[in-house]
Amino acid sequence: MSWLDVFRGKSKPPPSAGAAKERLQIVLAHERISRTGDDFLPRLQKELIQVVARYVAIDPKAVNISLDRGGDMSTLAIEVELPAPEKPKPGAAAAKPDELGKPADSKAEAGQKAS
Amino acid sequence: MAQVIVVTSGKGGVGKTTSSAAFATGLAQSGKKTVVIDFDVGLRNLDLIMGVERRVVFDIVNVISGEARLNQALIRDKRVDTLSILPASQTRDKDALTKEGVAQIIDELSQEFDYIVCDSPAGIEKGALLALYFADQAIVVTNPEVSSVRDSDRILGVLQSKSRRAEEKKDPVKEHLLVTRYAPERVEKGEMLKLEDIREILAIPLLGVIPESESVLKASNTGSPVILDDVSNAGQAYKDAVARFLGEDRPHRFIEPEKRGFLSRLFGGRAA
Ligand SMILES: Nc1ncnc2c1ncn2[C@@H]1O[C@H](COP(=O)(O)OP(=O)(O)OP(=O)(O)O)[C@@H](O)[C@H]1O
Ligand SMILES: [Mg+2]
Numbered sequence: 001m002s003w004l005d006v007f008r009g010k011s012k013p014p015p016s017a018g019a020a021k022e023r024l025q026i027v028l029a030h031e032r033i034s035r036t037g038d039d040f041l042p043r044l045q046k047e048l049i050q051v052v053a054r055y056v057a058i059d060p061k062a063v064n065i066s067l068d069r070g071g072d073m074s075t076l077a078i079e080v081e082l083p084a085p086e087k088p089k090p091g092a093a094a095a096k097p098d099e100l101g102k103p104a105d106s107k108a109e110a111g112q113k114a115s
Numbered sequence: 116m117a118q119v120i121v122v123t124s125g126k127g128g129v130g131k132t133t134s135s136a137a138f139a140t141g142l143a144q145s146g147k148k149t150v151v152i153d154f155d156v157g158l159r160n161l162d163l164i165m166g167v168e169r170r171v172v173f174d175i176v177n178v179i180s181g182e183a184r185l186n187q188a189l190i191r192d193k194r195v196d197t198l199s200i201l202p203a204s205q206t207r208d209k210d211a212l213t214k215e216g217v218a219q220i221i222d223e224l225s226q227e228f229d230y231i232v233c234d235s236p237a238g239i240e241k242g243a244l245l246a247l248y249f250a251d252q253a254i255v256v257t258n259p260e261v262s263s264v265r266d267s268d269r270i271l272g273v274l275q276s277k278s279r280r281a282e283e284k285k286d287p288v289k290e291h292l293l294v295t296r297y298a299p300e301r302v303e304k305g306e307m308l309k310l311e312d313i314r315e316i317l318a319i320p321l322l323g324v325i326p327e328s329e330s331v332l333k334a335s336n337t338g339s340p341v342i343l344d345d346v347s348n349a350g351q352a353y354k355d356a357v358a359r360f361l362g363e364d365r366p367h368r369f370i371e372p373e374k375r376g377f378l379s380r381l382f383g384g385r386a387a
Contacts, residue, residue: 015305020261021312028268028316035272 022071030069041067045078052080059083117225120232121250121288123274125266127237129258130295133331134353135234136164137342138254141357143198144342147229150189152220153203154246155236156212162202165192166338176204179216185223194343199228209242221249239273248279252289254322258296259308267292267317291322293356298327299372310370323356325349326369 062081122135139151153161162168173183192198235246257267301307330347344350
């Protein structure tokens, strides 16, 4: 708190109009794109599952897709939980996406560049 | 042939009806034969804002269903003789409006009037789609607030794809941005989106900026469109916007904070 604030009576929160502008620009950039073409994400998800299923038996419910729409870059993360190996070694758990988010073999990541 | 103007926004409560009433009255004041249509079936309000609620006999749905002739439903304004109002139905459901029915009404009104102003309901459902379908020009009413700006962008997309002009591949609907409830003091403090930011994001020509003003409530209390209040800043801003619409070049006013004296700053006086 600066000494001037003593006279103003309270410390001011940072102005929020800048955040409003930035958030709007990002969300509208994406909404304008999806307005022209149809939304491809559901199809992408379905086809990716089909491809993975060709190589390993997976439970379609153990597939996690998340999207982060950014200003310059959007990230599409797809996590596929693979079943435990046939002969489980003692103590080995099923391949779970690790907490630190290091790209494990069980995780496919795709980046989509926003125009 | 009349020009059809839709006043639209997507988001509710941003000032469409206030602006439709002011704009239609302003056009009529400059000698243009103008009719303003309330498309908000089930939530009629334009009649109150225009101060003609006690004179409503028939409404747009009665005309479409053949229960009344168009001339019986039109209410002639007593203040401006080139102005008429076509009220919405208060009782019927939204399905009572049909594209064919509205087309016929617009067609008939086109013979007699220069401007047909359509006050759209909120949303992007049937009522809003019908209100914008026949438009030649659109006034997109936007508040300096994220959800309003986003919905305006959305409604611009609808105008560009679902209007009759879009469907028939004619020249696109001419778009105008009308920013309402603008509070320069809050913009200066960084609490509210700047006019320049809204213009940059929506990227359509700016028709006017209507300041947040107590005179709007006063006008609706008395059923007199705020543009008839010559001393209010909102009334003057609407007058400017109408003049710009008719081709006049006028500078934008009321977009900077009012300069206030030391005493009024100290005691927190409020702007009218
Ligand atoms: N410039 C302004 N200053 C202060 N208040 C305003 C201003 N413009 C509109 N209002 C107020 O905002 C409220 C909503 O206005 P209005 O009914 O015109 O919005 P609308 O977009 O037609 O709403 P709806 O979507 O429900 O049809 C009203 O109470 C009105 O008095
Ligand atoms: Mg309204």
